Amino acid sequence: MKRVVFVLAALAVLLAACQPAAAPATTAATSGSDLSGIKDYLTAKVAELEGASQDLVAASDEYYALAEAAGFDYEALWADHSAEASQAIQDARAAWLEVSPLYEQTEGIVAGVPTLADYDVILDAGASAEEDPEGAVPFDIELPDGRVLPQPGNLFGVLESTLWGTYPEYSSGVAADVDGNGDSFSDLLPDANVLKGAADLTHSYIVELKDATAAWSPTESDAYTALVVMVPTMSEYFESWKNSRFVAGDASTQRDFVVISRLADIQDILTSLQVVYTEIKPQVTAYDAAQAEQIEQGLADLKAFVAGVYADEQAGKVFTAEEADVLGQEAQDRATAVAGQVAQVAAALNVEIAE
Secondary structure (H helix, E strand, O other), X not given: OHXXXXXXXXXXXXXXXXXXXXXXXXXXXXXXXXXXXXXXXXXXXXXXXXXXXXXXXXXXXXXXXXXXXXXXXXXXXXXXXXXXXXXXXXXXXXXXXXXXXXXXXXXXXXXXXXXXXHHHHHHHXXXXXXXXXXXXXXXXXXXXXXXXXXXXXXXXXXXXXXXXXXXXHHEEEEEOOOOOOOOOOOOEEEOHHHHHHXXXXXXXXXXXXXXXXXXXXXXXXHHHHHHHHHOOOHHHHHHHHHHOHHXXXXXXXXXXXXXXXXXXXXXXXXXXXXXXXXXXHHHHHHHOHHHHHHHHHHHHHHHHHHHHHHHHHHOOOOOXXXXXXXXXXXXXXXXXXXXXXXXXXXXXXXXXXXX
């Protein structure tokens, strides 16, 4: 689980560098911050996420029913029911394209709060047993036909690689121009059992996340930890972007992050972290008003920097790997500076940063 290793290393560096500083004489730290806005935001987003995952299940069920009626003979399915199969697959893709960004809009909180972070591993960040035997996702996927996919990696990645055919083992092996665009990319009919098994389990875990969110009461430690842990993860995301089809093109061997640019994901993650900071800003202001404004502006500037790169990409610019490295370093430097300031305030106020 690369993200976990990365953020723990970043956290150690930040905490070692940030010693408690005395609060300015003109201000005083406050306690008992009202953090209800964080929970309200997360609750609303997870409710949307649950609804979108239900749409994903419904589309996957429709495709499974078509495949089952064809005896899981995918060539016959495409020959006899191409319109219905195409519609079901495109409906499932559309649902995934709603689910994934919605989760990214919660990720800064879910992945940054220790009591919720397991759901980030399960849904979005965890590796497969093949990639990382010791740190793989904590689940298997049981398929309707009795097969089991042991610790296959995070569920969004499994679904993406199944729906867009980037992992042949999760496809039927039958080529089909599902979207009618004549492009060979993503034109393999999904294995209906894999799609249904992954969609059902995704929805189940999202319901669990909803319940965990309802039971969760944000603490100051949660808020500061989320910021210190999640802001300085730019290098990881830019590295993933560099290795994706968005930069590497057809040379990319990455089977996920092929549909949505990681640059869009970063902006969504930073949005959730801005929500977190908004809730603790009054406390930071009471400690040091100037520093409170610097942190807020630093987060806004970081998000604007990423948005600018994304706008160029959307306008048709194809970045080189070298350019991606330079941009990633710039983003990481900005992020590290912001997280360092947050860690310094936390240390001064004796707020624990959880490891």
